[in-house]
Amino acid sequence: MKSAPVLVTGFEPFGGDVVNPSAEIARALDGRVIAGRSVIGAVLPCVFQTSTPELARLLRRHCPAVVIATGLAGGRAEITPERVAINLDDARIPDNAGAQPIDLPVVRGGPAAYWSRLPIKAIVAALRERGIPAAVSQTAGTFVCNHVFYALMHALRRQPGLKAGFIHVPGLPGQVRRGQPSLSQAKMIEAIEIAIEATLVARVGRSETGGTLA
Numbered sequence: 259m260k261s262a263p264v265l266v267t268g269f270e271p272f273g274g275d276v277v278n279p280s281a282e283i284a285r286a287l288d289g290r291v292i293a294g295r296s297v298i299g300a301v302l303p304c305v306f307q308t309s310t311p312e313l314a315r316l317l318r319r320h321c322p323a324v325v326i327a328t329g330l331a332g333g334r335a336e337i338t339p340e341r342v343a344i345n346l347d348d349a350r351i352p353d354n355a356g357a358q359p360i361d362l363p364v365v366r367g368g369p370a371a372y373w374s375r376l377p378i379k380a381i382v383a384a385l386r387e388r389g390i391p392a393a394v395s396q397t398a399g400t401f402v403c404n405h406v407f408y409a410l411m412h413a414l415r416r417q418p419g420l421k422a423g424f425i426h427v428p429g430l431p432g433q434v435r436r437g438q439p440s441l442s443q444a445k446m447i448e449a450i451e452i453a454i455e456a457t458l459v460a461r462v463g464r465s466e467t468g469g470t471l472a
């Protein structure tokens with residue numbers, strides 16, 4: 259039997275940018291085999307309304323064993339596995355369809371937050387060991403990345419063994435303003451490969467964080 263794949267998503271460019279390194283990560287890893295599992299890479303629209311149905315379609319179609327969603331966090335210097343997705347859309351800028359939700363829940367009536375079910379500390383350790391800057395992030399923001407992260411964890415709430423979460427990446431050298439931190443595309447692709455490997459060897463995908471959140 260074919261083993262369930264790893265799904266890696268990225269986002270199309272947004273906010274006036276012409277590139278999004280997370281889209282290139284998804285494209286580069288699509289079709290690769292990592293630790294015996296095939297990788298499906300897909301690029302999501304940076305649109306509140308259509309990103310989550312598209313994600314749901316990918317989950318239905320591929321029934322992945324692991325889901326790593328990625329996105330760009332301009333200004334960050336490190337690869338940052340996110341710890342928590344919050345039930346809030348509060349957009350600083352319009353999305354690619356011109357929508358700018360303010361103070362709205364991602365899922366009406368949903369829990370306030372979901373923990374990541376990726377081994378976030380193990381991923382950070384594995385990346386640092388390979389010389390790639392990495393740190394756990396305590397917030398994925400309140401834009402489309404957090405929206406997709408929350409919708410992902412909500413969709414998988416009844417499949418607690420499934421490892422899933424979100425990783426933000428820095429901007430590319432040619433993309434950020436002078437003096438801002440950046441990372442090369444090749445390093446980012448390597449970083450997500452390492453994150454996949456670290457996730458596959460980790461214990462079943464429950465949250466590393468205690469407490470009573472979902």
Ligand code: PCA
Pocket residue numbers: 269272278280304328329330331398399400401402403404
């Ligand atoms: N970054 C944005 C949305 C898409 C992306 O790549 C964010 O952090 O919300």
